[in-house]
Amino acid sequence: MRKFLKIAGLVLGAVVLLLIIGATVINIKGVPTYEAKEPVFIVDSDSMRLERGQKLVSMICADCHMGKDSRILEGGNMDDAGSAFGKIYIANLTHPTTGVPSYTDGQLAYLLRTGVKRTGEYAPPWMPKFPGMADEDMRDIIAFLRSDHPWLTPSDKHVPPSEPSLLVKVLCNFVFKPYPYPEAEIKKPVIADKIAYGAYIANDVYQCYSCHSADFTTNDEFNPEKSEGFYGGGTPMADLDGNPIKSANITFHETGIAHYSEADFIKAVKWGSRPNGEPISAPMSKFSGLDDEEVAAIYAYLKTLPKIDHKIK
Numbered sequence: 372m373r374k375f376l377k378i379a380g381l382v383l384g385a386v387v388l389l390l391i392i393g394a395t396v397i398n399i400k401g402v403p404t405y406e407a408k409e410p411v412f413i414v415d416s417d418s419m420r421l422e423r424g425q426k427l428v429s430m431i432c433a434d435c436h437m438g439k440d441s442r443i444l445e446g447g448n449m450d451d452a453g454s455a456f457g458k459i460y461i462a463n464l465t466h467p468t469t470g471v472p473s474y475t476d477g478q479l480a481y482l483l484r485t486g487v488k489r490t491g492e493y494a495p496p497w498m499p500k501f502p503g504m505a506d507e508d509m510r511d512i513i514a515f516l517r518s519d520h521p522w523l524t525p526s527d528k529h530v531p532p533s534e535p536s537l538l539v540k541v542l543c544n545f546v547f548k549p550y551p552y553p554e555a556e557i558k559k560p561v562i563a564d565k566i567a568y569g570a571y572i573a574n575d576v577y578q579c580y581s582c583h584s585a586d587f588t589t590n591d592e593f594n595p596e597k598s599e600g601f602y603g604g605g606t607p608m609a610d611l612d613g614n615p616i617k618s619a620n621i622t623f624h625e626t627g628i629a630h631y632s633e634a635d636f637i638k639a640v641k642w643g644s645r646p647n648g649e650p651i652s653a654p655m656s657k658f659s660g661l662d663d664e665e666v667a668a669i670y671a672y673l674k675t676l677p678k679i680d681h682k683i684k
């Protein structure tokens with residue numbers, strides 16, 4: 372028995388030592404880099420593109436990248452992220468040598484879809500990826516980011532690089548990998564194809580599932596519908612005062628939004644008010660830039676999903 376304990380002790384000691392060495396190596400190595408690629412991606416620009424691009428950027432990117440006081444997309448601290456992830460700094464998109472002007476259109480499309488920056492560095496999970504976004508929407512976004520709109524006034528504000536924690540470094544080495552860049556054009560469904568259009572904007576563009584499923588760590592950005600508790604809510608988050616809040620179940624179960632009419636849903640998503648008049652709290656934003664027809668398409672799509680029995684509060 373004593374001999375067994377001694378051997379077991381030695382084995383355990385060796386395992387602990389290996390883990391410490393492994394953690395140290397990953398801590399020094401950091402987030403991995405990949406081959407930087409520049410696919411051919413041609414972005415033209417006209418007033419319709421810029422208008423649509425502004426709408427997409429205002430509802431997707433501005434939440435994080437907009438300077439609170441400056442109203443310029445110059446980034447800064449991400450103050451609502453837990454310290455378990457390290458120190459997160461949001462990139463200054465307008466910076467002449469490190470922001471959007473330092474990227475070609477192909478490099479930007481590559482970053483937004485795969486997560487690999489023009490330098491080959493991998494953008495950690497706090498920068499979302501859009502592997503299923505249609506070419507047309509991607510062009511609208513890039514065209515707008517290159518426009519002379521006031522939000523894009525060049526700013527030389529220096530934003531330091533993020534300092535990911537060991538946990539994030541380990542996850543980026545073993546769990547999170549760049550998504551493959553699509554080989555063919557990704558086509559946008561037409562709005563007349565209501566359910567397909569609703570699925571596309573809810574999952575691939577505005578990523579409603581990313582907050583409305585079980586947890587950020589079990590979401591699948593590449594195959595959103597494989598995310599755990601898809602649209603059943605419960606992701607722990609914080610409101611504007613830093614108080615804990617959980618995302619809502621927005622499947623059509625009675626513990627979710629079975630009581631919502633289409634008109635109720637439009638009011639909730641665009642104007643942040645529940646059918647009984649109660650306000651919907653941050654971090655849910657008001658998607659006021661969506662057309663009623665688009666929100667109705669999301670409603671039609673959510674109706675097709677399995678109803679999840681999950682009471683949130």
Ligand code: HEC
Pocket residue numbers: 428431432433434435436449459460461462464469470471482483488489493494495497498499512532533
């Ligand atoms: C949830 C917050 C969030 C959203 C939403 C977001 N970003 Fe980011 N973005 C970040 C953070 C944080 C970084 C810094 C990444 C890092 O730490 O390396 C970043 C980095 C970037 C970079 C710089 C990459 C580099 O070379 O350093 C670009 C360009 C960018 N984002 C564009 C966008 C665009 C375009 C959108 C909208 C389609 C968007 N982001 C949406 C948080 C966000």
Ligand code: HEC
Pocket residue numbers: 573577578579580581582583608616617618619620621627628636639640645650651652653654655656658669
């Ligand atoms: C950044 C995270 C986040 C994103 C993205 C998000 N939501 Fe929400 N949403 C929340 C949270 C948190 C709540 C619960 C707020 C509360 O309890 O007051 C909520 C509540 C709701 C409600 C109210 C449900 C109820 O119980 O009455 C609806 C409807 C809704 N969201 C729809 C959407 C749709 C549609 C999208 C995409 C266009 C979306 N949300 C994107 C975080 C998010």
